[in-house]
Amino acid sequence: MNNKEKLQEIIKTEGINSVRKMIDEISSIQQSVKDWLIEQIDGLTIDLKSNPNYIIYMKDDCGYFYYDHKKCTLWVSWSKIWSILESKFGLNDQEIKDLCGSTAGETLKIKVDTTRKSQL
DSSP states (O other): OOHHHHHHHHHHHHOHHHHHHHHHHHHHHHHHHHHHHHHHHTTOEEEOSSOTTOEEEEETTEEEEEEETTTTEEEEEIIIIIHHHHHTTOOOHHHHHHHHHHHHHHHHTOOOSEEEEEOO
């Protein structure tokens, strides 16, 4: 059964209004996760001196994001961002890559082609 068929089955059993309510709740949760990430990005300072190959976005002397501007790759801190998106919000790796790439890209005004997990 594909997703369309599953959705049609849910509509039959639950009704269209219940499905609309579920979609609204999912959208609200997605916005909450994005808002949390934007809060983490706000107030970051930029370190250009530590490593000439990366722009390091920091808060309280800790790196949150590492951006390789030559490869347009965004490295996301495991301890400050990635692990929280997994444990608190239940996102999987692909969802975290998509969210961090798009949100950090928009907020920090950088071009992100690839997003990766950083252990730094």
